[in-house]
Amino acid sequence: MPAEPWGFLHHARVEFRKRPIAERLRDWRAVLQLPLTETARTQAARCMDCGVPFCHAGCPLGNLIPEWNEYVARGEWHRALDSLHSTNNFPEFTGWLCPAPCEPACVLAINASPVSIKQVELAIIEHAWARDWVRPCPAPIRTGRRVAVVGSGPAGLAAAQQLARAGHDVHVFERDDRIGGLLRYGIPDFKLEKRVVDRRLGQLAAEGVRFRPGVDAGTDVSGEWLRARYDAVVLAVGALRPREVDLPGRGLAGxxxxxxxxxxxxxxxxxxxxxxxxxxxxxxxxxxxxxxxxxxxxxxxxxxxxxxxxxxxxxxxxxxxxxxxxxxxxxxxxxxxxxxxxxxxxxxxxxxxxxxxxxxxxxxxxxxxxxxxxxxxxxxxxxxxxxxxxxxxxxxxxxxxxAAGFVGPDTVPLLDQLEVQLDPRTGTVLVDDEWETTAPGVYSCGDAQRGASLVVWAIAEGRACAARVDRALTGRGVLPEPVAPSSRPL
Ligand SMILES: Cc1cc2nc3c(=O)[nH]c(=O)nc-3n(C[C@H](O)[C@H](O)[C@H](O)COP(=O)(O)OP(=O)(O)OC[C@H]3O[C@@H](n4cnc5c(N)ncnc54)[C@H](O)[C@@H]3O)c2cc1C
Ligand code: SF4
CATH class of the missing domain: 3.50.50.60 (FAD/NAD(P)-binding domain)
Incomplete structure (x- = not known):
């Protein structure tokens, strides 16, 4: 039952507040501003809990949107946080960055303005961080199994956190000097301030994830080395090979x-x-x-x-x-x-x-x-x-x-060493329904297998891939399995 059954008739949709243009052009800080607590509550109260929540299908993570809308509208922030974290490891990344495909799928959008789902999501998680409610959740039992995750973007981080919580020893290898993938080096601070990434990395570290920045897998450590030391390897190497524009004058400076x-x-x-x-x-x-x-x-x-x-x-x-x-x-x-x-x-x-x-x-x-x-x-x-x-x-x-797009992973030596095949049509890593590549024990998720996409898809795939790795390592899985490879493209 929604907190306010007729909320959508009483409250108009409110858009994100943004800092004034003249001010934000002078710095790198976030353009979007957090919704006020009261605004988040009235916006959440616009959800009619319509019975068939198309917004679920619109969200690649299957976020339980009507559920946490109801909790927020009632002021039950702790329950909203638990509901949100049950499907999304990093709601602040999606809250700041997601294009929100859930919103046009909201039933209200048929003939009115949809619920401001993304703002409510961001309000829940930032409310929680501000009150120190986001705590490490270390696994109660260790399995003794070791997993190497290559690539530290949202897919690698989601897979790493899930696998660590299932009790495995997880090491994340990243060739850049800092962890975060495109969240760190690509997406500007005016969309995502890097303190947002850092505080979440602190949680992962406290849960036992070990980070190895500055290690280019395939060059600094070989595919054979990874295979020999780890029970499974997850390739979350992104799709960072840019599409070339082969035109006269391409070689000019500038x-x-x-x-x-x-x-x-x-x-x-x-x-x-x-x-x-x-x-x-x-x-x-x-x-x-x-x-x-x-x-x-x-x-x-x-x-x-x-x-x-x-x-x-x-x-x-x-x-x-x-x-x-x-x-x-x-x-x-x-x-x-x-x-x-x-x-x-x-x-x-x-x-x-x-x-x-x-x-x-x-x-x-x-x-x-x-x-x-x-x-x-x-x-x-x-x-x-x-x-x-x-x-x-x-x-x-x-x-x-x-900025003509990306055509697949750019980490050829590693893929060759691991004998991982690419899809000849898309240039991305081939995986089966178990998220396993053509090399046994080597898995892939995120842009590397999907092609350049979105943060929300990277997290969803990292979670799903981790569930299959966990099941393969222990014979019984303890992690939820949200989406199938390449399903529901945006
Ligand atoms: C400029 C830009 C802006 C974007 N803005 C948005 C946005 O606003 N909203 C949104 O939803 N999506 C956005 N995206 C898309 C989104 O960032 C990606 O879909 C997402 O980051 C993919 O996550 P990933 O973990 O699969 O890969 P990535 O984030 O690409 O991470 C892959 C990591 O693997 C590392 N790596 C690769 N090879 C190796 C190797 N051999 N050894 C060690 N490390 C290796 C790379 O250095 C990189 O850090 C944007 C993309 C770009 C390029
Ligand atoms: S992750 Fe994106 S699609 Fe899913 S609920 Fe949040 S804003 Fe909507």
Whole structure:
């Protein structure tokens, strides 16, 4: 029974509060602000507990959304926390970062504004951290089994925490100097402050997870070494190989992959680096590609003091409202989205493709040559882009950032040493229904097997993979098994 059966009639949806643009452009701190306790309670009270909670199906973790909405609306924060943690190891990562596919799936979204599920989730976990309720949960019994997790992004961390709680000795290997994967080096602090990652790592360490940063598996330790010392190996190595843009002028100075640019900004925000070697200050910046990576380049370039930032996308601008015939509820709406970074200043160029980069005598990029394209589909429904004749236009650009997506794991020596096969079609690690790769005893989860995706999927897969590893190691599993590989794509 919902706390307020007619709450959705009495309370309007409230969006996230954000810091003023002029203020947030001067620092790297989080743009979104925590919902006030009372706001979280009234927003949670909008949940009608509709009987068939489509929001569950919208959430890759299967979060028990109506349950914790009811607890929050009643002010029962401890119970809300237990419910939330029963399906999600790291609700603060999703609370700050998730695009919330649960919300368009909310039954209220059929003809009204959905419940602000993500804000309620964030309020629960931050309420708990502020009161020191998030405590280590070490396993009562040790199994004596050893597991190596390679990669410390959300998938590796979720798998590691679950396996440690099942009593296994877990060592997390990470080639970067700090733990966190893309949460640490990739996603900017203005979306996720790194203290949020650090305090959760403290909990994992207290539960017995051992971190080995600065170890590149496949180079510093071999696949054979891992196999000899561990009863199971979990590959959570991400999908960090960027899609290349093979065009005239690609080799010019000032044309960079987004992931050569963003981690430097993370290091500056962390105080590890004084100035980035790739800097947007005083430059016309062109970002090629959209999505989270493009938006993060945009927010970073504006904070560094770019003169102007343009974002090019070869797709036509999506509609403002969903088309109910071709994209009905509860599907993820294919509409034009504006991230906080876009509100801070951008020139969006839709249906436009780069055809070449042009530089000066010193070999530094100065212009991007673009052309208008039309999206077309062939007889098999495959998308292609027709370049419109005489539509070329040069744009000023002293910094070009390529954010055209990722094409699979970039850790070839390790995969070769372990004899792990990749899917020839997608370039990602092949796994069976047990999350096991083609190499027995070697498992994979997260972006490495799914392809570049979302934090919520990485956590869901880390949990599911851990459950299968645990069962294989002990013959009986004590961990919940939430999702099957590659199911329910967003
Ligand atoms: C710029 C950017 C912004 C994003 N923003 C969002 C967002 O706002 N919301 C959202 O939901 N998702 C976002 N995503 C996607 C999300 O970050 C990923 O889906 C998620 O981090 C995948 O988690 P993972 O654990 O599978 O891999 P990763 O987070 O990629 O972690 C893999 C780790 O493995 C390590 N590794 C690889 N090979 C080795 C090796 N041989 N030895 C040791 N370590 C190794 C890597 O160094 C890395 O740290 C974003 C992605 C990018 C690139
Ligand atoms: S993790 Fe994401 S999809 Fe799931 S409830 Fe939270 S915001 Fe919604």
């Amino acid at each position: 044309v960079h992959q987004a992931m050569d640019y963003l981690p430097q900004a993370n290091r500056v925000a962390a105080g590890d680096l004084r100035t980035p070697t790739i800097d947007a200050y005083g430059r016309h910046v062109v970002i090629i590609g959209g999505g989270d990576t493009g938006a993060d380049c945009l927010g970073t370039a504006n904070r560094q003091g770019a003169v102007e930032v343009r974002q090019l996308d070869h797709n036509p601008r999506p509609p403002e409202l969903r088309d109910d015939d071709t994209n009905p509820w509860p599907q993820w709406p294919r509409v034009h989205r504006v991230s906080p970074a876009h509100e801070e200043g951008v020139v969006e160029d839709w249906s436009r493709e780069v055809v070449a980069f042009a530089g000066d005598e010193q070999g530094h990029v100065r212009r991007v040559r673009t052309a208008v394209v039309e999206r077309r589909f062939d007889a098999h429904g495959h998308r292609w882009f027709h370049v419109v004749r005489d539509s070329e236009e040069d744009l000023p650009a002293e910094l070009v950032l390529l």
